[in-house]
Amino acid sequence: MFPKLDPLLHSELRLAVMSLLAGVDEADFTYLKKQTGATSGNLSVQIDKLTAAGYITVEKGFKGKMPRTTCQITPAGQEAFRGYVNALQEYLSSGK
Amino acid sequence: MFPKLDPLLHSELRLAVMSLLAGVDEADFTYLKKQTGATSGNLSVQIDKLTAAGYITVEKGFKGKMPRTTCQITPAGQEAFRGYVNALQEYLSSGK
DNA sequence: AAAATTTGGTTTATAATGTAAACTTGTTTA
DNA sequence: TAAACAAGTTTACATTATAAACCAAATTTT
Numbered sequence A, B: 001m002f003p004k005l006d007p008l009l010h011s012e013l014r015l016a017v018m019s020l021l022a023g024v025d026e027a028d029f030t031y032l033k034k035q036t037g038a039t040s041g042n043l044s045v046q047i048d049k050l051t052a053a054g055y056i057t058v059e060k061g062f063k064g065k066m067p068r069t070t071c072q073i074t075p076a077g078q079e080a081f082r083g084y085v086n087a088l089q090e091y092l093s094s095g096k
Numbered sequence C: 001a002a003a004a005t006t007t008g009g010t011t012t013a014t015a016a017t018g019t020a021a022a023c024t025t026g027t028t029t030a
Numbered sequence D: 001t002a003a004a005c006a007a008g009t010t011t012a013c014a015t016t017a018t019a020a021a022c023c024a025a026a027t028t029t030t
Helices: A012-023 A030-036 A040-052 A074-096 B011-023 B027-038 B041-050 B075-095
Strands: A056-063 A065-071 B056-063 B066-073
Touching: A012 A030, A012 A056, A012 A065, A012 A074, A012 B056, A012 B075, A030 A040, A030 A065, A030 B027, A030 B056, A040 A056, A065 A074, A074 B011, B011 B027, B011 B041, B011 B056, B011 B066, B011 B075, B027 B041, B027 B066, B066 B075
Parallel strands: none
Antiparallel strands: A056 A065, B056 B066
8 A cells, every 4th residue: 555665765855866866967066955955964975875776876077176076867766766756646645 | 945844754654654544534553554564563653753743643442342542633733744745746846 | 261372552672864063175265 | 375165075973763572451272
C-alpha cells in the first residue's frame, strides 16, 4: 500500500537540490545555496551523497580565478526523482 | 522558494499513519500496523510523537478482554497534513 | 491446569542522519 | 600587507529512525 520512499530523496535539502536540477541543464554551488537557503556545509555534504548515489555529477572548474562547482542531474537521478514523486502520491492522496 | 517541511510529518511512517487517519474516523494500532507494515516498536514511538504534537489523539480501551489502542486525527493534525501536502508541491513541481 | 503461544503493545539501545560550526585555501580590497 | 571575503570541505554534535528486547495479559495446546 505504501511504497518505500527512496531515503536519498526523502530529505528536505536533497529533494530541493534535485528539484532545482531537474528543471535546468546545470546549476552551480552558489546558485543552489541561494535558492535553497542552506548552509555551505550542509549543501556540500548532501551534494556528496547525491553524487555517490549517481543521481548527479559534479564538475569543478574556475570562473575567472574563483573556484566553481557545477552540478547536473543524471538520467538515473531524473528517474529516481520521478519514482519518488510517484511514490509520494500514495501517501498524500488521502489528505487531498 | 522552498517552504520548510514540517519535520513531524516528513517521516515515512508518521506520514503513512497520518495519511491513513486523514481518510477515516479512527483506526486502531493493529490496523495501522498492518497497513503500514511497520514494527510495533516503531509504530508505538511514532504514535507517541504525533500525539505529543497534538496531531492525533489516542484512546486506550478493550475489545472484549484484549487491549485496544485507537487513534484519531485532530483538526490540528488535518491542518498540518494539508499544509505539508501543499508545501511538498513546491518541491515536486519541477520534476513532473 | 500447566506450559507454551499469541496479542498488543512499550522501553531501550544502536545505527544512521541532518546540521551547524569550525576550518581551509585562495582572492580581493583597503 | 593585513583584513575581509568567496567557495567550499571537514568534523563534531544532536536528533532521528528503527529494530531488538522486553512485558503483561489473554488464549490455546497438551
